[in-house]
Amino acid sequence: MSETGGSGLLSFEEAYAALRQAVDDLESGALPLDAAMARYEEGMRLVQMCNELLDGAELRIQRVGQELNPAK
C-alpha cells in the first residue's frame, strides 16, 4: 500500500524500505565516494525517522458500523 500515511510524511513502511535500499546500495561498494557519503547521511536520517515513527506511534482505532442489537 504505497499511499503515504497521515501528514504526507513517509509511512513507516516506506521509510523502512528506503533505509534497506540505502544499506544495500552502500554495501554494494560501487558508489563513487561522494555518492556514498550522501547515501550514508540519507540512511542515518531514515534510521532517525523510523525510530521516531516507532516511538511516537499511537494505536488508532476506528469503528465501522454498529453492533447488531437484537431489537432491529
Add this chain to the structure above:
Amino acid sequence: MARTEAGPIGAHHYRVGDLIIYLRELFSRDPVLADVWVSGEMTDVTRSSAGHWYFTLRDGDARIGVVVFRASARRQSQPPAEGHQALVHGAVDIYDQRSVYQLIADVVLPGETGRMRAQFEALRARLDKEGLFAPERKRRLPGFPKRVGIVTSQSGAALHDILRVWERRFPMLEVLLAPTAVQGEEAVRGIVMALDRLNAYHEDEKPLDAIILTRGGGSPEELATFNEEAIARAIYASHVPVVSAIGHEVDWTIADLVADLRCPTPSAAAEMVVPDAADLQRHLTSSADRLRLALARRVRDARSAVERDRARLASRSPVARLQNDRTQTDDLAGRADRALGRVLASARSDVANTGFRMTALNPTAILDRGYAVCTRADDGVLVMDPSQVGIGDLLAIRLARGSLLSEVATAPTLPPRVDLAGKEKG
C-alpha cells in the same frame, strides 16, 4: 458381473480361507469402509475384562457389530449407554474365520454431539469438494500492515487481548473494528454483515491488509456458530485475507478451514498479523551499524585506490624519468666500459701474440738457440749452400753474442735432396 449358472471351473478356484483373505484385502482398500462415520442406536452394550467395548449399532432392522478396543475406549469422553443414539467412526473389518464383518471403532460420540458432528462432517465434505479449503487460494499476509479490520464482540476478551498486543508490538497500526455478536441467533448474520462492511470499507475508502475474525473461548455449542455455511461463504468471498482465531480449541471450525490463516488464540492472531516493534528496533540499530561499516569500507577502498594511482603516477613522473635515464646512461656507460675492456683485452692479447711470434722470428732469438748466420765477407750474401763459396773464401759468421771472420777450408758435398718417394730432386 452376475452369472446365471456356474461357468466352467476356472483355472483358479478359491479355498474358503483364500476367499476370506481376498475379502479382507478388498475391505481394507475400500476408501469408505476404511474410514467411515456410522450413526445408529447402541444396543447389547458389553465391556470385556480386558477393557474392550462391544455393542450392536442398530438402525431399524439393520445392525452391525461394533468393537472399541481398550486403547480407543479409554480415549472416549463417556462409555456407550444402552439404547442411546451415537455417531461412531472406524473401519469395517472381517473376522478371520467366520467371515463375519464388524466395525472397529476409534470414536463413539453419544447423542447431540454425534448429530452435530455428523452435520459438521457433511458440510465439511461438501465445501471441501467445492474447493473452499484449497490451500493454493490461501492468501499471504503482508509483512507491513497499515490497516487491519477486526470482526468480534465489542465487549469480548478477544478484542481486549488483540489491542493490548498491538499497542505493545506495532502501535503504528490503524484498526477498523466491526463489532458483532459472536454467539446466539444474531451471531451468524452479524458476522456476515461485519465482514461485508469491512470489505465495503476496503473497496470504497482505504485498503485493508487483513481482517481478524475472532472470539474468546466457549462451549462447543457456542463455537458451533462458526460452523455455519453462511460464514464460510462470507469469508470465501472476502477480498481481504481473513485470519480466524476462534476460541482456544484444538479442533478446527469450518470458518478456520476457509480462513486464509488460522491461529489458536486471538493474541496469537494479533502477533501473526504484525511485525514486532522490538525486532524492528533491533533491525534499525543493525542497519545503522551496517551503514557506518559500509561507509568506512568504501572510504578505505577509495584511499587504497588513490594510493595505487599515486604509485603508478610516481613511476611515470619527470623525476622518475630522469632517474630512469640516469640508470639507462649508467647502464650504457657500464656496457661501454665492458666493451672497451673487452677490446683492450683482445688487443693486448693480440699484441702479446704478435710479440710472441716476433720473438719467435727474431733472428737473435735463433742465435740465442746456438745457430749462427754465415754471410760472404766480401758481398754479405747469406751462405745457404756450400756451392756459394770456394776454398779460401772469407765468411762472416754472426753468433748470438758477436761475430767471427773465418776461411773456408774444405767444401764437403751435401747428400742429394730426395723427395718423398725417394727420387732425387733437382
